[in-house]
Amino acid sequence: MSVSTEVARAPHVTVLGGGIAGLAVGHYARCRGLPFTVIESSDRPGGLCRTVRRGDFAFDLGAHRFHDRDPDVTRDVLSLTGGGMHRVSLGSHIWHRGRLVDFPPSGLNLIATLGPLTVARSVLEMAAARLRRPAEHPSFEDAMVRAYGRTLADLFLLNYSSKLWGVSCAQLSPRVGGGRLKGLTVRSALTGAICGRAAHANHVDGAFYYPAHGIGDITDALAGSCGRANIRTGARVTRVHHDGGAITSVQVNGHECLEVDRLVSTIPLPRLVRLLDPPLPDDVAGDASRLRFRSLRVVALCIDRPSVTGSATVYFPDRATPFTRVFEPRNRSVVMSPPGQTSLVAEIPCAETDPAWMESDEALVGATTSALASLLGFRPEDVIDSMALRVPDAYPVLDLDGESRAQRVRARLEQFRNLELSGRGGRFEYAWIHGLLREGRHIVERIA
Numbered sequence: 001m002s003v004s005t006e007v008a009r010a011p012h013v014t015v016l017g018g019g020i021a022g023l024a025v026g027h028y029a030r031c032r033g034l035p036f037t038v039i040e041s042s043d044r045p046g047g048l049c050r051t052v053r054r055g056d057f058a059f060d061l062g063a064h065r066f067h068d069r070d071p072d073v074t075r076d077v078l079s080l081t082g083g084g085m086h087r088v089s090l091g092s093h094i095w096h097r098g099r100l101v102d103f104p105p106s107g108l109n110l111i112a113t114l115g116p117l118t119v120a121r122s123v124l125e126m127a128a129a130r131l132r133r134p135a136e137h138p139s140f141e142d143a144m145v146r147a148y149g150r151t152l153a154d155l156f157l158l159n160y161s162s163k164l165w166g167v168s169c170a171q172l173s174p175r176v177g178g179g180r181l182k183g184l185t186v187r188s189a190l191t192g193a194i195c196g197r198a199a200h201a202n203h204v205d206g207a208f209y210y211p212a213h214g215i216g217d218i219t220d221a222l223a224g225s226c227g228r229a230n231i232r233t234g235a236r237v238t239r240v241h242h243d244g245g246a247i248t249s250v251q252v253n254g255h256e257c258l259e260v261d262r263l264v265s266t267i268p269l270p271r272l273v274r275l276l277d278p279p280l281p282d283d284v285a286g287d288a289s290r291l292r293f294r295s296l297r298v299v300a301l302c303i304d305r306p307s308v309t310g311s312a313t314v315y316f317p318d319r320a321t322p323f324t325r326v327f328e329p330r331n332r333s334v335v336m337s338p339p340g341q342t343s344l345v346a347e348i349p350c351a352e353t354d355p356a357w358m359e360s361d362e363a364l365v366g367a368t369t370s371a372l373a374s375l376l377g378f379r380p381e382d383v384i385d386s387m388a389l390r391v392p393d394a395y396p397v398l399d400l401d402g403e404s405r406a407q408r409v410r411a412r413l414e415q416f417r418n419l420e421l422s423g424r425g426g427r428f429e430y431a432w433i434h435g436l437l438r439e440g441r442h443i444v445e446r447i448a
Helices: 003-009 020-031 071-080 107-114 116-131 140-165 186-195 216-226 269-275 282-289 361-376 400-413 433-447
Strands: 013-016 036-039 051-054 057-060 085-088 092-096 099-103 208-211 237-242 247-252 256-259 262-265 293-303 325-327 342-350 383-396 419-421
Touching: 013 020, 020 036, 020 216, 020 433, 051 293, 051 383, 057 293, 057 342, 071 208, 071 216, 071 433, 092 140, 099 107, 099 140, 107 116, 116 140, 140 342, 208 216, 237 269, 269 282, 269 400, 282 400, 293 361, 342 361, 361 383, 400 419, 419 433
Parallel strands: 013 036, 013 262, 262 419
Antiparallel strands: 051 057, 085 208, 092 099, 237 247, 247 256, 293 342, 293 383, 325 342
16 A cells, blocks of 8 residues: 555544644644644634733743653654754742742752741651651642641642632642642752752753743744644634544534544533533533633733843742732743843733633733732832733643542543543643643554
């Protein structure tokens, strides 16, 4: 059989959603010679991994970073971006009572910022917590207190996490961090605090790769690899038809029907279930309808100063502060702002019924400017431009009930032999950029 005949008979892959997960499937499908179409409802691909421009300033929709955790994926991304990625070795910090604490906690900084008595108490708590019998079905709070003791868990993890997710940590799944805390162990914390060594070298808040012009360089490169002809924008999926054992077609924009060989869905899992025709049983539909996402308001401030922080990211666990984390794009790439100027980007997590979501851009920018100027030591009049954006469905809320519901929904969707789920929203799981690309490659390998 000739290669051309094999390609002609290859299944056509229909991808719902043109974010990084969907574009990764398209890229690897092209590499394997599979025909495909990426269907995206907005006017451009990229999803949450986009870089936005404001005059001469650029910023990402979140403090994104690319981690070198999969050599094959790293090689692919470096090749796609033409070598336009550089390694950033810049620490992150937690804002605590007017001081910046290293994150992950390490060395003499922990003693200097918390005091020797607090560190000593924390060490004893960590040792005692390890001796207690673990909970049979631990929550995120159970897991963190057992691993780090109550004092450190409250200071660095629990207050921040409940603020981010809008849920008590006693209700959150231990997997809510998506591996963020891997490498932050009792042994490394003791080594760093007592011996002053550089611990946590493998932690995700350590060195990372970053594109020269923002995280959008990666999604733009993936979209370029897919090819314009294979990406349909402005195409909203309005129905997903099935015969009980396979997806047969998808309806786009309420009238156009596209036949399906293989379907990969990266759109939010609850939305996919709502679109299925005929509907799934009530118990499955009920589970899907109860899955919740956390949205973001993103505020970018363009500042007439050369620098404000020396951090990759600054985390703010204090509930009195509306934002959870702030990053300075120029610290990731100097071309993200003009020479002699910088910017700050603040993330404000919220539900779409919260006042923060409905607040006007002007009011939100004013409140964010005032708070950041006071905390980080610049003048409000230094802000020469600003922008506020809404980012819906940014994070799946992995509370204990939601995690089990999502597992049941995914298990039921396995009845469709030609359906694959991918992406943070598509699988209702926390995922990193490198993980999304790896997942896209594996999906295409299974199809091919």
